[in-house]
Amino acid sequence: MNTVLKIILQRLGLGLLTLLVVSIVIFLAVNALPGDFAQVILGQGATEQATAQIRRDLGLDQPLVMRYFAWLGGMATGDLGTSFAQLNFAQNMGGSGGVTVVEQIAPRFANTMFLAGVTAAIAVPVAVGLGILAALYRNTAFDKAANVATLSSISSPEFFMAYVLILFLAVLNPILPSLSNIYEGMPFGERLTRTLLPALTLTLVVVAHMMRMTRASIINLLASPYIEMARLKGIAPMRIIVRHALPNALAPIINVIALNLAYLITGVVVVEVVFVYPGIGQLFVDSVKIRDIPVVQACCLIFAAAYILLNLTADVMSILSNPRLRHPK
Amino acid sequence: MTTLNRRGLLKTGVAAGVLGLTGLPLRAQTRGGKLTAGLSGANTSDSWDARTHSDLFMIASAQGAVFDSLTEVAADGSLVGELAESWDSTDAQTWVFNLRTGVNFHNGKAFGPQDVIESLQMHLGEESKSAAKPIVQNITEMTQSGDHQVTFVLNAPNADFPYLLSDYHLLMYPAGQIEDAITNGIGTGLYQVQSFDPGVRMVATRVDDHYKGDSAGWFDEIEYIAINDNTARNNALLTGQVDAINRIDFKVESLLRANPNIVIKEVTGNQHYTFPMLTNNSPYDNVNLRKALKYGINRQEMVDKILLGHGQVANDTPIGPASQYYAGDMEQLTYDPDQAAFYLKEAGMEDVTLDLSASNAAFEGAVDAAQLLQASASVAGIGINVVQEPADGYWSNVWLKKNFCASYWSGRATEDWMFSSAYEEGVPWNDSQWGTEDSARFQELLLEGRAELDSDRRREIYTEMQMILRDEGGVLIPMFANYVEGLSAKLGTPETIGNLWQMDNARMAERWWTT
Structure with missing residues (x-):
């Protein structure tokens, strides 16, 4: 078990290092965006004087390197800064303060996690179940149909799948609401109904990958001698797959599931905008639009951290699920 | 061109037609119900601070309901x-x-x-x-x-x-x-804030005992949902999730109109799309060149192709049908390549090539409009080179800086307000550098009109100013763009709806009702 702990710590360290590199990339990329907050917020009213005033207020006139280290320092102490948009408002009032990025992101992030949770609750069982069935009935009409269906849904852009679902489930048969504007204090049942369409859209996007990996890794094992042995013992095909093949096929499946979960957090931008879902993706788009750099950077960083952490989890889980890795010689 | 009465044309559209045909009585206003509207123009930077308001979501929430x-x-x-x-x-x-x-x-x-x-x-x-x-x-x-x-x-x-x-x-x-009032939204309006999440949603309920009494504010509750995405807004209306949406894409307007549950409201106001020229700089300081362009632009074609008919040709003046002293009977500038060629020759610039900067940040379809101008002007021998500018930073880097570019104005309630925002010598937003050098008479009239209380005299003054701009002005204003919005057939509205701003001057919470 000690080795596992060592591996985890090692990976965590590497993850942090990756995050540091990512932070540099994010910072440079965000600052390379044309136009800045002052210009965007003032729009047609951007006179030289007003622009300079806002830049000075927000510290945008400082050199890039200084701004980076100030940001990095704040981040290390858990202070992601204050949203420009909110700061501008606060200073207009003659006060200080304003809403910090953490306060602004927290409820949105919770919403995104809720959406990801609902999606995962639907997508993972469906994908693994379909994968097992496809392996069991491989090369039958069912297998082919499942493959074609999931592959076509993954091949279409998300917004297209979203509109197809809206057309069939909201416009032609008004079963589900096309608007997913959930808010704090909404009853859980309604929240779930409103989240269903975006969750289904995301499900369609992620199922194929997981299902095909499940199918492939199980089929891969079905040729091995110990499965043949089991078959010769006369065990039912379903039991062979679930009891004998699946445990050994878990590592790659978990890997793919983790990757897809990461995608559910970072890749929801388009879906959230289409369904007007107030998650972190929508906040990200709105913030990029007005060049609210602290929020954009924080969102990017959260996305990066989610990816790194879930990859780490995938690694650890596949180690734990594999006795050979769990007990190295 | 259709002539419009002073206060603008109101196309009550399907509702009036359907009700007329079925013989249903137009029901009177009744208190009750909830208005759910999907509005664009929302930002995460929104607040109850009116100094920062600039787009529909907050204007409708603040001036339109709470304040x-x-x-x-x-x-x-x-x-x-x-x-x-x-x-x-x-x-x-x-x-x-x-x-x-x-x-x-x-x-x-x-x-x-x-x-x-x-x-x-x-x-x-x-x-x-x-x-x-x-x-x-x-x-x-x-x-x-x-x-x-x-x-x-x-x-x-x-x-x-x-x-x-x-x-x-x-x-x-x-x-x-x-x-405190800015933090919590405390005003004197018909509706009291229940919850407000910037860039997401605003909910307010009717104040029981209000000074406007029973003459306005028919809903018990209003909910404004921020939907900046055009398609999502259309979907929300189509599926009945919201009762009203603003800013309908002209391209899908006819599809929505075909839906019996949806009523399209359309008004022509003062919102205008422009091509300002910096009249202090060569060659735009030459009035004959400006005249050549005025005859070389095909206004009707722009209304037909850029606005898909949802607008009205303009006459190079910013005073539109929503203005009190709109000179709608003034002779209309028309597309006339011969005249344009004549003035170009007068200016002595037969082989000129003008750079026209455009980006869709100026208005939807600005680049296409610039290309239409390029095509129509080339018939008269005016060479125009369309420079496509990035949308980011357009207002800081292009507008007021490039000699000839695309722009827009949402218009102002009064003539003086509009002129003193963009046509008074030396004001920061004077996007054609219009001043006494171009027309001393115009600046004189501007001051005179501002101080004049007599309405007839003001009409004379503002008509003359509109004529000066039409004949010599430094801004090409080809069209007034309509405000087009979609409503559920369940909503009732007064026969005349405001044309100063979108959504009945953003006051739908006050003026509309549930039938």
């Missing part, structure tokens, strides 16, 4: 009192406003003269970024002259002053509690 101003532009364009009961001036420089009595803020505080003074003062100050600062800084003195009376002294006569006070930035906050 009030001193005066209000009614749907027919006339000025009525909101928190002011009456006003008077003998010289257009000293204005006495009598305030409404028995008005309370949502927190119970009574409304009085001090609230007016403090609410206006918050737009001043060196650091202020308020767009209404130019209006307020012309007030040299604000005093409480009675229990319910405020007297304003201006630095120069301004006959439109009561109109200016209807600006959506000039909301009334409770004195001494402005900070």
